[in-house]
Amino acid sequence: xxxxxxxxxxxxxxxxxxxxxxxxxxxxxxxxxxxxxxxxxxxxxxxxxxxxxxxxxxxxxxxxxxxxxxxxxxxxxxxxxxxxxxxxxxxxxxxxxxxxxxxxxxxxxxxxxxxxxxxxxxxxxxxxxxxxxxxxxxxxxxxxxxxxxxxxxxxxxxxxxxxxxxxxxxxxxxxxxxxxxxxxxxxxxxxxxxxxxxxxxxxxxxxxxxxxxxxxxxxxxxxxxxxxxxxxxxxxxxxxxxxxxx
Amino acid sequence: xxxxxxxxxxxxxxxxxxxxxxxxxxxxxxxxxxxxxxxxxxxxxxxxxxxxxxxxxxxxxxxxxxxxxxxxxxxxxxxxxxxxxxxxxxxxxxxxxxxxxxxxxxxxxxxxxxxxxxxxxxxxxxxxxxxxxxxxxxxxxxxxxxxxxxxxxxxxxxxxxxxxxxxxxxxxxxxxxxxxxxxxxxxxxxxxxxxxxxxxxxxxxxxxxxxxxxxxxxxxxxxxxxxxxxxxxxxxxxxxxxxxxxxxxxxxxxxxxx
Numbered sequence: 001x002x003x004x005x006x007x008x009x010x011x012x013x014x015x016x017x018x019x020x021x022x023x024x025x026x027x028x029x030x031x032x033x034x035x036x037x038x039x040x041x042x043x044x045x046x047x048x049x050x051x052x053x054x055x056x057x058x059x060x061x062x063x064x065x066x067x068x069x070x071x072x073x074x075x076x077x078x079x080x081x082x083x084x085x086x087x088x089x090x091x092x093x094x095x096x097x098x099x100x101x102x103x104x105x106x107x108x109x110x111x112x113x114x115x116x117x118x119x120x121x122x123x124x125x126x127x128x129x130x131x132x133x134x135x136x137x138x139x140x141x142x143x144x145x146x147x148x149x150x151x152x153x154x155x156x157x158x159x160x161x162x163x164x165x166x167x168x169x170x171x172x173x174x175x176x177x178x179x180x181x182x183x184x185x186x187x188x189x190x191x192x193x194x195x196x197x198x199x200x201x202x203x204x205x206x207x208x209x210x211x212x213x214x215x216x217x218x219x220x221x222x223x224x225x226x227x228x229x230x231x232x233x234x235x236x237x238x239x240x241x242x243x244x245x246x
Numbered sequence: 247x248x249x250x251x252x253x254x255x256x257x258x259x260x261x262x263x264x265x266x267x268x269x270x271x272x273x274x275x276x277x278x279x280x281x282x283x284x285x286x287x288x289x290x291x292x293x294x295x296x297x298x299x300x301x302x303x304x305x306x307x308x309x310x311x312x313x314x315x316x317x318x319x320x321x322x323x324x325x326x327x328x329x330x331x332x333x334x335x336x337x338x339x340x341x342x343x344x345x346x347x348x349x350x351x352x353x354x355x356x357x358x359x360x361x362x363x364x365x366x367x368x369x370x371x372x373x374x375x376x377x378x379x380x381x382x383x384x385x386x387x388x389x390x391x392x393x394x395x396x397x398x399x400x401x402x403x404x405x406x407x408x409x410x411x412x413x414x415x416x417x418x419x420x421x422x423x424x425x426x427x428x429x430x431x432x433x434x435x436x437x438x439x440x441x442x443x444x445x446x447x448x449x450x451x452x453x454x455x456x457x458x459x460x461x462x463x464x465x466x467x468x469x470x471x472x473x474x475x476x477x478x479x480x481x482x483x484x485x486x487x488x489x490x491x492x493x494x495x496x497x498x499x500x501x502x503x504x
Contacts, residue, residue: 053394072398078391081495082413094409095399123494 001064002026003147003179004050009059010204011045019045021204022059027147027181032173034182034190034197036236038244042205043183047072047149050181065147065179068096071140073150077132079124085111086120089139096143110138113172130161137169141176150182154189166192167221174217187240191232192224199236201243208243211236280464285471288464296453296465300472303449306362306434307480310369314426317370318377319419326385326411327403343375347433351440365437365449372433376425384418385411417496420488427480435473 004027089107114134269281325332358364438451457466492499
């Protein structure tokens with residue numbers, strides 16, 4: 001029984017652009033799924049449809065994760081610059097009406113989980129790009145969601161930070177058992193992180209193929225330089241190439 | 247930091263020195279152009295007359311600014327909640343802004359039937375538009391992803407307004423406030439010029455008019471200097487307020503990196 005079932009979903013925007021056509025995809029409970037595709041293939045649109053931020057033009061999305069069970073991480077950290085780090089992480093709890101003491105306790109714990117203990121009173125302006133993204137992830141996880149949706153979250157960061165955040169994300173995933181749908185345009189990232197990759201083509205957006213990465217966790221930095229990794233990357237690149245030619 | 251204060255002060259002293267030298271060298275009589283030293287002496291000598299007038303002008307300015315903040319801010323929030331309301335009422339706000347105060351002040355003085363109230367209304371009319379316009383802009387200039395985030399967590403329009411739109415609008419509101427501070431002062435002074443009030447409730451504008459009729463030109467200049475000083479102080483206070491509220495997060499208030 002999948003956590004989210006996308007069934008024959010299409011999306012046409014008001015300006016007539018068909019972002020998605022007949023997309024079907026299952027998201028298994030507890031799995032780490034990447035959605036890989038070129039720019040404009042509708043992967044962000046698909047993520048927003050799953051989040052319920054926009055409605056499909058056709059088809060259905062069945063999800064046993066309600067709005068309250070979701071966490072969303074954008075490509076930009078999307079922090080409120082006028083609030084401290086702790087207040088930013090506490091935002092979902094505040095909007096759900098939790099009392100201040102409990103909010104702050106849970107937010108402090110969430111910050112600890114992403115390795116930012118000590119930065120509770122810092123202002124977003126004082127943080128580096130990688131640190132801001134960690135705050136964004138902490139915020140997404142503070143409600144202990146069942147489903148974590150991530151829209152190319154590390155695309156704007158440098159490679160060293162990206163690798164570190166990849167490792168930390170896998171660590172968090174294994175500890176919290178949250179289901180992750182991770183949108184990316186990077187073959188390397190999707191192979192390193194996921195159990196399964198859904199490859200999308202553009203114009204109109206659709207799922208062309210899937211790929212299972214049968215490699216156990218935890219996956220260390222050594223995995224990145226292994227022959228297995230290279231083979232999977234070759235395969236994923238080939239599938240992505242087909243998608244781009246389609 | 248000290249250079250920022252020293253530069254204009256030094257220039258000011260130089261300009262005052264040149265002014266005094268020019269008046270003495272050309273032998274200009276004090277009823278045409280008094281030198282700064284005479285103006286300063288008059289300011290001290292006539293302080294008993296000028297100080298109460300200063301207080302009256304400041305009171306009207308501050309009251310008008312407060313009213314502008316309340317009305318401008320409230321209207322901006324209302325407009326952000328109702329597009330229909332905004333489309334209907336905004337043109338009238340513009341009409342109020344572009345109509346010259348000197349033209350409508352006499353009408354207001356007749357309608358209000360109370361001098362101080364009519365001065366307050368005139369000063370408010372001049373001051374409220376920048377706050378209204380800037381705050382509306384600020385309430386609309388919200389990060390789209392943050393809006394999505396608030397929607398995702400089930401925040402309704404009200405909570406989105408309070409926790410997202412209002413903080414986002416703060417820098418814009420403060421920008422409008424700094425403009426309106428000076429405008430409120432100008433409005434109070436101009437309105438009083440038009441009113442030509444008599445009696446105890448007289449501000450600096452009346453003293454300027456009175457000094458003109460009595461040919462007490464040094465006193466007129468002293469009153470003008472007080473108005474300028476008041477305007478500068480208002481601006482500095484509002485700048486300080488902006489700095490205190492924004493220093494942790496907004497680009498406009500952050501210290502440049504050394």
